[in-house]
Amino acid sequence: MNRMSENKYKGFEADRSKYPEMKDGKPVIDLESHKYTKIWQGPQHPGVTGNMALELIIDGDEVVDTKTRVGYLHRAFEKLMERRRYIQCFPIVCRICVPEPDTNEYCVSAAMEDLSGIVVPEKAQWLRTLNLEMSRVGSFLMWLGGQAGSIGMGAIGQWTVGMRDFWLDLFEEMTGGRVYHMYMIPGGVRKDLPDGFKDRARDLIIRTRKLLVNIENTFFNNIIVKSRLKGLGIITPEMVDEYGIVGPNARASGRECDIRINNPYVKYGELDIKMITSNGCDAYARAELRYQELLQSLDLVSQILDKIPEKGEIQAKLPNVLHWKIPAGQTYVKAESTRGEHGFYMVSDGSEFPRRVFARGASYTHAISLLEKLAVNISISDTAALMVSLHTCPPEIER
Amino acid sequence: MEQILNRIKDKIEIKISTKKRDDLYFFTVEKEQIEFILSYLKEQENFTHLAFMQAVDYLEDGKFQLTYMLYNYKIHINLGVNVLIDRKKAEMFSMHKLWPHIWQYQREIHELFGINFPGSPRVNESFVLEGWEEIPPMRRDFDTLEYSEKTFYQRPGRSTNDPKEYMKEKMYKNYADTPTIRREK
Numbered sequence: 025m026n027r028m029s030e031n032k033y034k035g036f037e038a039d040r041s042k043y044p045e046m047k048d049g050k051p052v053i054d055l056e057s058h059k060y061t062k063i064w065q066g067p068q069h070p071g072v073t074g075n076m077a078l079e080l081i082i083d084g085d086e087v088v089d090t091k092t093r094v095g096y097l098h099r100a101f102e103k104l105m106e107r108r109r110y111i112q113c114f115p116i117v118c119r120i121c122v123p124e125p126d127t128n129e130y131c132v133s134a135a136m137e138d139l140s141g142i143v144v145p146e147k148a149q150w151l152r153t154l155n156l157e158m159s160r161v162g163s164f165l166m167w168l169g170g171q172a173g174s175i176g177m178g179a180i181g182q183w184t185v186g187m188r189d190f191w192l193d194l195f196e197e198m199t200g201g202r203v204y205h206m207y208m209i210p211g212g213v214r215k216d217l218p219d220g221f222k223d224r225a226r227d228l229i230i231r232t233r234k235l236l237v238n239i240e241n242t243f244f245n246n247i248i249v250k251s252r253l254k255g256l257g258i259i260t261p262e263m264v265d266e267y268g269i270v271g272p273n274a275r276a277s278g279r280e281c282d283i284r285i286n287n288p289y290v291k292y293g294e295l296d297i298k299m300i301t302s303n304g305c306d307a308y309a310r311a312e313l314r315y316q317e318l319l320q321s322l323d324l325v326s327q328i329l330d331k332i333p334e335k336g337e338i339q340a341k342l343p344n345v346l347h348w349k350i351p352a353g354q355t356y357v358k359a360e361s362t363r364g365e366h367g368f369y370m371v372s373d374g375s376e377f378p379r380r381v382f383a384r385g386a387s388y389t390h391a392i393s394l395l396e397k398l399a400v401n402i403s404i405s406d407t408a409a410l411m412v413s414l415h416t417c418p419p420e421i422e423r
Numbered sequence: 424m425e426q427i428l429n430r431i432k433d434k435i436e437i438k439i440s441t442k443k444r445d446d447l448y449f450f451t452v453e454k455e456q457i458e459f460i461l462s463y464l465k466e467q468e469n470f471t472h473l474a475f476m477q478a479v480d481y482l483e484d485g486k487f488q489l490t491y492m493l494y495n496y497k498i499h500i501n502l503g504v505n506v507l508i509d510r511k512k513a514e515m516f517s518m519h520k521l522w523p524h525i526w527q528y529q530r531e532i533h534e535l536f537g538i539n540f541p542g543s544p545r546v547n548e549s550f551v552l553e554g555w556e557e558i559p560p561m562r563r564d565f566d567t568l569e570y571s572e573k574t575f576y577q578r579p580g581r582s583t584n585d586p587k588e589y590m591k592e593k594m595y596k597n598y599a600d601t602p603t604i605r606r607e608k
Contacts (some may be wrong), residue, residue, distance in 0.1 A: 087585075093552070094551060095549075095552070095553060097551070102561075103561060107561075108565070117512045131519070138443070138444070177536040265472060265522075266522065266524065267523065268472065268474070268524045270472075270521065281472075281496060287446050287499055344566050352444075354443075354479075354503070354505075355444075356443075356447060356474075356501060356503060358501075365474060369477060369492065371488075379479060379481070380477070380479040381476045384474060384475040384492075388527070393524040393527055422550075
């Protein structure tokens, strides 16, 4: 971690001298004075990370107030799950996140297993770990392209999304699906690895590493990238608890929080994995940290491929899933997605239908409370870069 | 964790306490004690991270269950604090002074469950349901079928045809005297 930025932004306070007058905690903005303009960035805009909108009030090209507006994507997954049997929830949950659906699948399966006391076989746990880590690689690759694209470097987006497609090929071999996998079901996984999968995966890791060397040269050593991202969107260490910040956003502010290490799930406890943190606090530090984590994820995938047992059960015996009653109780299962803590809170009342399922996504706080604070006093051209640097994903907000 | 629970039990009365896993505990407290217990857990016991706050509707008991999920970065343990509140008088204290980002959970619960949080910032702003006039939709007594029948109209649906007759009419009209068609007559 020698390239990480120095801790020079600690205690940074935003310059609020140009900010409009505050009254009862709210800025007084008179749009009829013609000093301020209100514009919408999104919901259809290449600079937002999905179907959400930023209601920006600008003074010249400087943002003076921001509101996050959601509701364009609400599909009422949580309400739908209350009316479905447990096994019928599976085609729904993976739709909560497009780049990284497997974390949702894992959390729901693990919550059901936790409530009903099912023990997952050894090999199935290794396959789950492999699937989760591969989805992290895919999501990071997509994010890296998005971060580069948000400051006008579209070529890197093409490289990484092209490389992600080869990872999707691996997912197709492994699960049968490219984007939504529906691979992890309660009690285990659906399929074993196909013949020759490990060799192809190792080959792809080498090719991805080669690409990442190019990206490091063109993106991280680029003076324009540094001038755009350094000092943008500073998250001070004090803000981490105040705003419920998790994942790489918190780790780039010095907080040691990684669920894979702190509360190891599936087989992460048996892997050689180190906590990566930084004290840079800004968008560039977050980008560097995610890049390091992508390299770490590639390393973890090859570790898992070495350790995965050849033989073994991949599925525990389940009761008839169409009449499956789960004992009453409540649980919370979480996993480390690329955006941070991703969890499912599940309450069962002993019937065939869940009483309540709640999906806790990291973007819920990152895209609303935090983004609304950080987007003040930045240039309007930096809002896209800021939003991508927080790695927000709107489907997690309106489940 | 047992020591923390004992210290809490010295201070307030805990109704139900369960250990779900080594890193997950739940307990239920009275509504009046929630403000004290949450600030105690945050300030004294290092449960500084609020993972989420959510509501569960127990329609048959006439109660809402609110859950505050806290996390301790030092001992790596999740602690869920449950509160049962009356469904008819659905109101809860706002905790935005402890965790500023809780306002958005409170706004969501206000909109989707109809639980009021007096004093919470921006609690009356709409979240995902702009212009909603029905009862809050995440309540168990919200009838989704009735709502959709009232709000949306049925599509007329496709007319069904006998494939053989239909194809004869549409495609083979010009070839009505071909041998296959004649044989069917």
